[in-house]
Amino acid sequence: MSETLFQELTDGDIEALCRMIASGHRPDLSSGVWFDSLVGDSAAEITTNGWKAGDYDRLDLSLPLEWDNLCADDRSWGSQLHGWKFMDKPIREFLATGDRAYLQWCLDRAVSWSERYSSQETDNAIVWYNMALGQRALRLAGLIYLGARNGIAVQELRTLLYAVNRHELEFALESSFNPRTNHGYFVAIGQTVLGTTLDAVPELERLAQVGRERLAVMIRTQFLPDGGHSEHSPEYHRMLMHSFQLAVDYGLIEDSELTGRLRKAADLLGWMIQPNGSLVPLGDTPYVNMVDGSHPLTLSPQTNYLMSGGADGENCKKELGVFPESGYAFVRSGQRAAGAPVAASTYLAFTAAFHGRAHKHADDLNFVWYDRGQEILVEGGRYGYGAQLPADSPLRADGFYYADPFRQYVESSWAHNTVTANGRNHDRRRTPVGSGLGVCEDRSGVFVLRGRIDHTGWTHRRIIELEPGLGLTVIDDVQSTDAIRRDYQVWFNVAGQLDLLNDPGQDRARLLWGTADAEWILSLQTDPDATIHAPVRESNNPLRGWRSVSDGTREGVWSVCLEATSTRHHVFRSRFTFCEPAPEE
Structure with missing residues (x-):
């Protein structure tokens, strides 16, 4: 059973752990940074009428949910569902308004998911697919952190901790981590953030340590010595560079050689911005407006100059x-x-x-x-x-x-x-x-x-x-x-x-x-x-x-x-x- 790590904890132990998680230690997840899929319907539309991802049909997420029957015919849609992407807008709305109903809506579905998968097996391979595993771990860490700071019930937290335990077991599998693609990043960052959020539990310190080791491997394999991402796509370069920069900002990467490589990646991103403000569409890159103010500043002053229209950074000579x-x-x-x-x-x-x-x-x-x-x-x-x-x-x-x-x-x-x-x-x-x-x-x-x-x-x-x-x-x-x-x-x-x-x-x-x-x-x-x-x-x-x-x-x-x-x-x-x-x- 994957619940063994937390089975012996009393309600008092869970409450004490909740206080430690909410104490604001690193990483501070109060900004909801990992709930980052902000396109699509509003939070009210998602929680009332269901979730719509891209061109897929709207999905009714009313409880109770038969998770195994949802999005079973499409790997991409299923990966988004089991990565808990549908929670992003509601969490952002909770952070903006303080309306706890949005947080509770996400907690209820996380608990439902955990009850189905933490200690039971499934034939649906996408549930523990590496991309879904890593992205869900980020959102699970954020939910536990925000719940701990906003009155999560003891039994809810206990159920989510069972999910943490199962995630730890899945992360330990050699098949979960592939450093040759960007999926390896999401596995590495997911286990790092999840382990660091719960590092008050000694048994989970190793989870964060292995995650950091994997992050170092990913930077060296995904970003070449001159800073270029190895997957031939400016959009994946931008996405992975930004994600790694978040890891630096949250103190999860401190190695100077690695941060130096990320600075080179930030410099290279500036060269990938066309005069019309869009990312150059080489490889798997759609239209991305780089000058609309939606992208955070990078480690490169020259790239920031282009992204800000000259308001920030310095012009490249x-x-x-x-x-x-x-x-x-x-x-x-x-x-x-x-x-x-x-x-x-x-x-x-x-x-x-x-x-x-x-x-x-x-x-x-x-x-x-x-x-x-x-x-x-x-x-x-x-x-x-x-x-x-x-x-x-x-x-x-x-x-x-x-x-x-x-x-x-x-x-x-x-x-x-x-x-x-x-x-x-x-x-x-x-x-x-x-x-x-x-x-x-x-x-x-x-x-x-x-x-x-x-x-x-x-x-x-x-x-x-x-x-x-x-x-x-x-x-x-x-x-x-x-x-x-x-x-x-x-x-x-x-x-x-x-x-x-x-x-x-x-x-x-x-x-x-x-x-x-x-x-x-x-x-x-x-x-x-x-x-x-x-x-x-x-x-x-x-x-x-x-x-x-x-x-x-x-x-x-x-x-x-x-x-x-x-x-x-x-x-x-x-x-x-x-x-x-x-x-x-």
Whole structure:
């Protein structure tokens, strides 16, 4: 039985423990910091009419609850339910108003859950799934802390302590902690906070100690020496960096080497903010507004400057940011003058790495480009996850996990600004190669970025030469390493807000786009020995010419393909140039 640790405690022992928990010792959970899912319905709507998560049906959480029958058909929804995400808005409302009914509503459901799972087994694997385990532990610690400070009943606390005991046993399982993905963080922080909240119980001191050890492992494995998160996604970089920073703020991480790595991660986050204020959508990153005031300040003054619109921190003096271990390079040009508007910057983000499968799209040597106050070259985005493919699906051999065809499209190589061989996705099952970033330099205002990635049977070398406000040149050197002739394709995705101005069927040497107000024209030209195919926009069969800015949405872009056929070696030179429109007659 998992309740043995607390079975012998008398009511007086429970009351004494309650007073110790409420004494305000570290960590102080009175702010409800771990109840952080604040989108969606109001607390009153959730407690009265049920909880709605994303696009899922509203879930009636009236007691009594048959927990095993709730959200059983969808792992994502089930993980949110058993992670107690539905408690966040009610707890926040309690903290804001002092209305104890909201706290009691959460306590009642936590007790109900504990009565079902603390000492009984279940066939529902998601209940003790690592992500649900870690996130629920954070909320369990917060509930116990807030309950202890606000008159929790002895029997309620006893029941929640039984849940703590069961969580301790689950955390001890080797299968609960996977340091190779961000799920390991939630396990580590969950057990650290839960153990520290209850460190008045000597038997639980080890829980917090192991949690801190796991947090140290996670920082070193998730964040590379230059501060980059290893899962190829600025959104997961932001999310994990913020979470680790909370651990630092609450005194759970004190090692100077680890905090130094987090400061580098905070510096890197600033380079990931586009001139329009959004997070650059590489990998599994949806639209995230970084300048709306909703994000806490970081350990980086330069990042804080961007996030606050210059109200906090200090302006970055550099225009080129290079992160060699992570495989990122960035240009933000036009920001040297104090007070210069961020939106006026030229911006380019280049990714040249394959650290592992987690959140990795088929996007080797991909880049995005923003110039003249406008997105120019964009990429597919995230779209969301949805149901997983069956384990025996042949699509898994192509690196896909999810069943939605549009999700598969945004992961595909042609949804990114990259190169393919024989029109096939990059192989994400091959051995990770780490960073492929080469020398990146500022040549008196012309920025030169280099990268190399080896594929199975062929190699891709890319050089980007960016002249802010004027244009850029992309040199793609592709070469077979197995002597096989291939058809090579270069893919560009031009922002859908631009209008295609010329007929590709009549002018195969170049493509022209323009803005609605006719301020300038963007020209794309390539060498004559490569074919420019007609751009495709909003095609459904096959899926091409789309991107997803926020989950579940899609919008049109111009998908451009350049091709060289039946060759062992080819060098593409693609030149994008800004020019003024011809004067009207």
